[in-house]
Structures are given as structure tokens and as C-alpha cells.
Amino acid sequence: MRNIFIIFVVVVLAIIGVLFLIRGSSQKTENESLIIKGSDTEVQLVSNLVEAFLGKNPEADISVTGGGSGVGVAALLNREINLANSSRRIKEEELLQAKSKNSDVQEFILARDGLSIIVHPENQIEKLTVDEIGKIYRGEIVNWEKVGGKDKKVELYGRQSTSGTYLFFRNLVVKDDYSPNMKNMEGSQAIVDAVKSDKNGVGYVGVGYVKDDKGSLRNDIKIVPIAKDIDSPAISPLDKDAVKKGDYPISRPIFQYLSNLPVKNSLLDKFLLFEASDQGQDIIEKTGFYALTETDIIQNQLLFEKIK
Amino acid sequence: MTLGTDKLVQHLSESLPRWLFAATAALTVILLISIFIFLFVTGINAFGSIGLKEFFWGTDWNPASFHTPSWGIFSLILGSLMVSFISLLISVPFGLSIAIYLAEIAPPKTRETLKPVIEMIASIPSVVLGLLGLLFLAPITAGLFGLSNGLNAFTASILVAVASLPTITSVSEDALSSVTYKFREASLALGATKWVTIKKAVIPAAKSGLVAAIMLGLGRVIGETMIVLMVAGNSRALPSSFLDSVQPMTATIAIEIKEVVIGTLHWQSLFAIGLVLFTITFIVNFLADLLIHKK
Numbered sequence: 244m245r246n247i248f249i250i251f252v253v254v255v256l257a258i259i260g261v262l263f264l265i266r267g268s269s270q271k272t273e274n275e276s277l278i279i280k281g282s283d284t285e286v287q288l289v290s291n292l293v294e295a296f297l298g299k300n301p302e303a304d305i306s307v308t309g310g311g312s313g314v315g316v317a318a319l320l321n322r323e324i325n326l327a328n329s330s331r332r333i334k335e336e337e338l339l340q341a342k343s344k345n346s347d348v349q350e351f352i353l354a355r356d357g358l359s360i361i362v363h364p365e366n367q368i369e370k371l372t373v374d375e376i377g378k379i380y381r382g383e384i385v386n387w388e389k390v391g392g393k394d395k396k397v398e399l400y401g402r403q404s405t406s407g408t409y410l411f412f413r414n415l416v417v418k419d420d421y422s423p424n425m426k427n428m429e430g431s432q433a434i435v436d437a438v439k440s441d442k443n444g445v446g447y448v449g450v451g452y453v454k455d456d457k458g459s460l461r462n463d464i465k466i467v468p469i470a471k472d473i474d475s476p477a478i479s480p481l482d483k484d485a486v487k488k489g490d491y492p493i494s495r496p497i498f499q500y501l502s503n504l505p506v507k508n509s510l511l512d513k514f515l516l517f518e519a520s521d522q523g524q525d526i527i528e529k530t531g532f533y534a535l536t537e538t539d540i541i542q543n544q545l546l547f548e549k550i551k
Numbered sequence: 552m553t554l555g556t557d558k559l560v561q562h563l564s565e566s567l568p569r570w571l572f573a574a575t576a577a578l579t580v581i582l583l584i585s586i587f588i589f590l591f592v593t594g595i596n597a598f599g600s601i602g603l604k605e606f607f608w609g610t611d612w613n614p615a616s617f618h619t620p621s622w623g624i625f626s627l628i629l630g631s632l633m634v635s636f637i638s639l640l641i642s643v644p645f646g647l648s649i650a651i652y653l654a655e656i657a658p659p660k661t662r663e664t665l666k667p668v669i670e671m672i673a674s675i676p677s678v679v680l681g682l683l684g685l686l687f688l689a690p691i692t693a694g695l696f697g698l699s700n701g702l703n704a705f706t707a708s709i710l711v712a713v714a715s716l717p718t719i720t721s722v723s724e725d726a727l728s729s730v731t732y733k734f735r736e737a738s739l740a741l742g743a744t745k746w747v748t749i750k751k752a753v754i755p756a757a758k759s760g761l762v763a764a765i766m767l768g769l770g771r772v773i774g775e776t777m778i779v780l781m782v783a784g785n786s787r788a789l790p791s792s793f794l795d796s797v798q799p800m801t802a803t804i805a806i807e808i809k810e811v812v813i814g815t816l817h818w819q820s821l822f823a824i825g826l827v828l829f830t831i832t833f834i835v836n837f838l839a840d841l842l843i844h845k846k
Contacts, residue, residue: 253570313810340812398699403785404615405810413617420617423788426702426796427806429780440690443699 275510276304281315281328282407283430284449285353285497288530289328295526296517303510309430312407319502320344325511327500330356330449331407341502349501351515352543354524355533357450357480358412358493360467361435363442368392370468370477373416373492379445380412382422387443399425400434400446411495412447439463449497450480451531458529469493487536496539497532507550519543587829594823597622600816606823610789612803614817622820624827626789630704630797631828634779635772637708637793638715642772643765645712646719650764653720654727655749666724673717681781684710689782696794702784704797710778719768722843726760727753759842766839770832776801800824 279289286309293305307328315327320340333348341348360376362368368391371379378384379397388394399422402409408431413421428434434446435453439461455461460481468477471492478485478492486494499518505511517523524534535543598606601622609623649669653662688709689701696705730753738752739745754761784796785806804821811818 310809317810317812395699403806405806418617420613423611423613424786427785427787427798437700437702441700 277306277326277510277514278324279305279307279326279328279499280310280318280324282312282330282497283309283402284330284356284406284408284451285328285499288354288451288527288532289499291526291530292518292523293514295522296514299517300510300513303514305510305514311403311405312410313405316500319348319500320346322346322502325501326514328353328498329407329500330495330497331411332498333500346502347504349504349546349549350542351499351501351518351546352496352535352539353499353518354497354527355487355535355539356495356497357482357486357491357533358408358447358495359450359453359480360445360447360469361438361453361464362445362467363438364463364465365442366392366465368467370470372470372473372475374472376469377416377418380417380421380425381419382424395443398441398444400428400437400441400444401425402431402434402447403427403429408447408449412493415495416493435461435464449532450486453480454531458531483533486533496535504550512550516547519547590822590826590829593819594826597816597819597823601820601823606820612787612798614807614820620817622816624800624803624824626787627798627800627803627824628827629790630779630783631773631799631801633704633790633793633797634708634711634775634783634799635769637705638712638772639765639769641709641712642715642719642768646716646764646768647723647761649716649720650723650727651749651754653724655745655753666721669720670717672713675714677714677775677777678781680710680714681778684778684782698794700784702782702796703794704783704790705793707779707783707797708793710782711772711775714775714778715768715771718771719764722764722767723757723761726757726764729760730756759845763839763842766835766842770835770839773835774801774828774832776805780805800828804828 279293286307290307293307297303297305312327312329312331315324315329316333316337318324319327320337322344333350338348360371366387368387371390375384375390379390380399380401382399384390385397386394387397401412401421404410404427413419426437428437428446431448431452434448438444438446453461453464453466466479466481468479469492470477478490480486480491480494482491485491499515501511505515518527519535519540528534606622606624607628608625609621610625611621611623612627614620614622649665653666657665684706689706691701692703692706692709693699693701734752734756735748738748743751779797779799780802783799783802785798785802786796787798788795790797804824807817808821811821
């Protein structure tokens with residue numbers, strides 16, 4: 244009898260404790276805050292945008308983390324975050340999952356990216372065709388000699404399967420499984436670091452990563468111009484117009500996804516408007532990516548019109 | 552409730568702490584059992600849907616494949632074993648030598664300062680070791696073997712060996728020190744030199760403790776995640792030499808768990824890998840425990 248009484252007291256105390264914990268944590272989220280997560284390609288870019296935005300709205304509370312587009316979209320569907328950065332378009336199956344969770348996912352185009360193929364500065368190759376890059380990453384070309392380099396083994400660096408860039412590059416260029424010899428790196432910066440110290444290395448990163456913090460071109464890696472096919476001219480991802488027009492063969496829009504339409508004048512709405520503004524697009528260009536095209540702007544406009 | 556207030560207070564102050572401590576002790580057991588059950592229940596489906604043979608014997612692990620996913624963890628197991636084997640090859644001779652020096656040769660002053668220093672290695676976070684490896688060790692191994700990069704099983708093994716050194720040294724030093732001094736005196740009295748005494752009397756007497764130290768080191772090594780994630784290179788190909796890059800089981804789980812949708816086969820198979828890992832470390836630790844308590 245006495246023991247039962249003691250157990251009763253302990254259980255009641257425990258329940259009260261748990262209730263307090265839940266209340267405490269739910270109160271915190273009532274402040275207007277924004278959690279952004281996802282693409283590793285976009286993480287530096289979006290951080291720069293947030294920094295500028297906070298300069299104008301110091302009371303806002305915004306956090307940005309990476310992890311990969313897949314991680315961001317998964318977190319968005321699990322309602323853990325407000326905005327998912329994604330360097331690839333959302334997949335059909337992810338949209339179906341969203342529907343089953345009563346999310347009306349919205350797409351916002353953030354910027355234009357020219358996916359850049361990088362090698363060590365000592366590598367002699369002058370250009371590559373899309374077909375050659377595919378063969379290199381499928382493991383069919385294993386020596387630089389085959390594409391105009393020295394007689395050295397190719398060392399492949401790529402991203403992990405959580406990455407949107409991994410999937411985009413595979414679907415557009417590799418069109419098959421990556422060679423199992425490819426080293427799967429944690430992020431775009433890890434690829435840049437690996438390639439700059441590996442004379443036989445090759446990697447792929449968003450164009451924002453071929454420039455340093457100050458916006459000038461890095462000289463410890465070399466950007467390879469790319470030709471659509473053997474008869475076409477090779478184009479550099481640094482050619483802004485070619486990337487925006489889609490003449491650069493592996494150019495792409497990079498996105499942000501919302502789980503639902505935001506409320507008018509909410510923090511999320513204001514932040515998206517800021518990103519789309521001239522000031523926002525200016526920051527995008529300074530970070531090394533490219534501003535939106537006419538059609539992108541029209542698509543974003545349709546999104547903003549739906550927000551009421 | 553016929554108890555007086557005083558009596559109740561007295562009773563509570565006596566029995567509440569007892570209850571509390573018993574509950575915390577029970578919690579660890581419950582925790583272990585529930586983790587095992589959770590791993591087993593979530594992982595077992597994967598064995599069923601993939602097939603044991605393909606799962607353990609298949610050499611291609613590619614759940615996010617462009618074509619049909621493949622689920623063979625053989626090269627992942629091989630990666631884990633390779634890193635464990637090479638790192639033990641490094642850390643066991645080092646660890647045992649240090650332990651013999653500390654227990655048998657070093658003067659008490661040296662011993663009192665050196666042992667905590669070695670145990671201090673355990674306090675270096677493995678992410679720091681990984682970073683040092685990425686920045687300094689990988690270029691060195693690359694230069695040493697004429698490779699263009701040093702992201703391979705060998706580089707990772709050296710770092711993992713460093714991480715396991717304190718475990719091996721500390722446990723074997725304890726084993727050597729706990730050998731009774733009578734053995735040493737008897738051996739010396741028979742005219743044996745110090746070295747012969749160590750070799751013929753002390754080490755055989757401490758054998759089970761030394762093996763246990765190696766086992767505990769193995770348990771530490773095979774579960775190491777951060778170091779291998781950072782420097783082992785993470786490529787899925789079946790490694791053919793210790794200079795190939797590998798993707799051990801731990802790194803695979805750490806990389807892929809972030810993106811999987813809960814409940815899918817991919818999710819279940821990551822838990823199946825976790826179950827394999829857990830089983831290996833459990834057996835290793837269990838054997839080590841048996842050996843330590845065997846007198």
C-alpha cells in the first residue's frame with residue numbers, strides 16, 4: 244500500500260515535469276522564426292541573403308543549414324522546417340508524399356547555376372564534351388590521356404546520394420550509375436578542397452564554389468569549358484549569358500520549396516520577396532551564381548500572386 | 552493511510568533514493584534490450600525482402616541506383632574489417648609495448664605522469680582526429696605511396712589506431728599490474744633476467760587480460776564513424792588493396808540515414824547494417840568481458 248502511494252507520487256511528478264517541458268518548447272516556436280535547410284550548393288548563398296535580410300529586419304530569427312537537397316525536402320515534408328533549399332526539382336514521389344501529409348508544396352526559383360567541372364590547375368585538358376564527362380563519371384574513361392591529358396589515372400570526386408547536385412548531374416550527364424570508384428564527398432567545399440590537392444582529380448560543383456570569399460576566381464582549381472557535342476564550341480560556366488540562355492550544357496535553376504502558401508506579410512513571404520528583389524538578385528550574382536531569367540521571374544510572380 | 556506525517560516523511564527519505572537508484576540501474580538494462588529489439592524488428596524485414604545471400608554476399612551497395620537498387624553489403628563489411636585489421640596491426644604492438652613499459656620498466660614517477668597522458672588521447676574528439684588526417688596525414692600517405700590523394704583505408708586506419716591506443720594501453724597495463732609480485736620474485740630468484748621474467752612469467756599470467764584489451768580495442772575500432780567518414784574516401788567499389796578508398800558500415804549508415812524516408816526498404820536495410828554492427832561489437836565486447844573476469 245505504501246509502495247503504491249510512492250509510485251503514484253513519482254508518476255504524477257513525472258507527468259507534471261513532462262507537461263512543463265512540452266509547454267516550454269512550444270512557447271519558443273511562437274516567435275516569428277524561419278528554419279531553412281537543404282542543398283549544400285545553396286547554403287552559402289542563402290546565408291549571404293539571410294545576413295543582408297537581417298540587416299534590414301534585425302528582430303527576425305532565421306537559421307540556415309545544409310545537409311543536401313534530399314535532407315531539406317525530407318525535413319520539409321516532416322514539417323521540421325519552413326523552407327527547403329533544393330538544387331534539383333522536387334521528385335514526383337516526394338510530391339505524392341507531400342499530398343498524403345496535406346502539404347500543398349510551392350516552388351520558388353532562387354537563382355541560376357552553371358554546374359562547373361573542376362580539375363587541378365596542372366591538368367592540361369582544355370575542354371570536355373558532355374559525352375566525355377559522362378564516360379569519365381561512368382568509369383568508361385579511366386585515364387586522362389583519352390581526353391587530351393597526361394597518362395594518369397582519373398580520380399573521381401562526387402557528392403553523396405543526399406545531394407541534389409548528385410542526382411541532377413547523374414540524370415543529365417552520367418545517365419547511368421556513377422562509377423563505384425567515385426569518392427562520395429560530404430559537400431561541395433570538400434570536393435573543391437580535394438581537387439585542389441589531387442593532380443588527377445575531377446569534381447563537379449555549383450558555379451558559386453569556383454570563386455573565393457571575395458568573389459574573385461580561385462587559382463588553385465581549373466574550370467573546364469564544356470561543349471554540348473564534338474562539333475559545338477566549348478563554353479565556360481563563367482559565361483553568364485550562356486548559362487542563363489541554357490547554351491552552357493549543364494546549367495540549371497536552383498530552387499526553394501515551401502510546404503504551403505505562406506501568409507501575406509509573414510516572415511517567409513517577406514524573405515522570399517527580398518530574395519526576388521533587385522538587392523537579393525545582386526547578392527546572388529556577388530556570391531557567384533546568376534540572377535533569374537525572364538521566365539523564372541514570371542513563374543515566381545505567379546507564386547507571389549497566390550499569396551493572400 | 553494511517554501513517555503519521557513524520558513517519559511518512561522518514562519512510563520516503565529512506566525508500567525514495569533506493570527506488571531512484573534501482574530505477575536508473577534498471578534503465579540501462581532496459582535501454583540495451585530495447586535498442587536491440589528496435590534494431591532487430593526494423594532490420595529483420597530487410598533480410599527478408601533482400602535475401603540473406605544477396606545482403607551479405609552482394610558486392611554492390613547502391614540503394615539510390617539509376618536502375619534497380621542493389622543491396623549487397625560485402626564491400627562495406629570488408630571496408631570495416633580492413634580498417635579494423637590494419638589499425639589493430641598498428642595499435643596492438645604500440646599499446647602493448649607502452650603497457651609493458653608502464654607496468655614493468657618505468658619508474659613510478661614516469662608511470663604516474665605517462666599513464667594519464669595516454670588516457671588523455673581518448674579525450675580528443677574523433678572529428679578533430681579526422682580533420683588532422685584530412686589536412687596533414689592524407690597528403691603524407693599520398694606522397695609516401697606515390698598516390699594522387701591520401702583518402703584511403705590506410706590513412707583512416709592510422710587515425711583509428713590512435714583513437715584505440717588509450718583503450719588498449721590502459722586495459723593491458725591494468726592486466727599486467729594485477730599480476731601478483733610473487734610471480735616476478737620467484738622468476739628473479741630462479742636467476743631469470745628482467746626481460747625473461749616479463750616474457751615468461753608476467754605476460755603469460757596476464758594473457759587473458761591482454762587479449763581482452765585487444766578485444767575492447769577492436770570494439771572501439773569497428774564502431775568508429777567520424778574518422779572513416781572523413782578520410783576513408785567513401786567509394787563503393789570492392790577494395791583490392793589497403794590503399795583503396797573504402798566505405799565502412801558505420802560511414803554508410805551515417806551518410807544515408809539523413810535522406811531516407813522512414814519505413815522504406817532503404818531505411819530498414821540501414822537498420823539491418825546497424826544490427827550486423829551491433830552483433831559484431833556485442834560479441835567482441837562479450838568475449839572481452841568473459842576474458843577479463845576469467846581468473
